[in-house]
Amino acid sequence: MSVTVVQCPTCQKNVEWGPQSEFRPFCSDRCRLIDLGEWANEEKQIPGEPAPQFPDQADNEGY
Secondary structure, eight states: OOOOEEEOTTTOOEEEOSTTOTTTTSSSHHHHHHHHHHHHTTSSOOOSOOOOOOHHHHTTTTO
């Protein structure tokens, strides 16, 4: 049985894909949180058309 190895998306360290790798595909909780922070700060995004704005959503911007 071969072991699947992937690279951590944050630091590029090799990570075995299996139950022993608790934070897969990340090598650690630190790398997982760095990635989450990048998404939260909108440093990362999925390409595509912007979501449509509906009239009732405009009032909720800026909370």
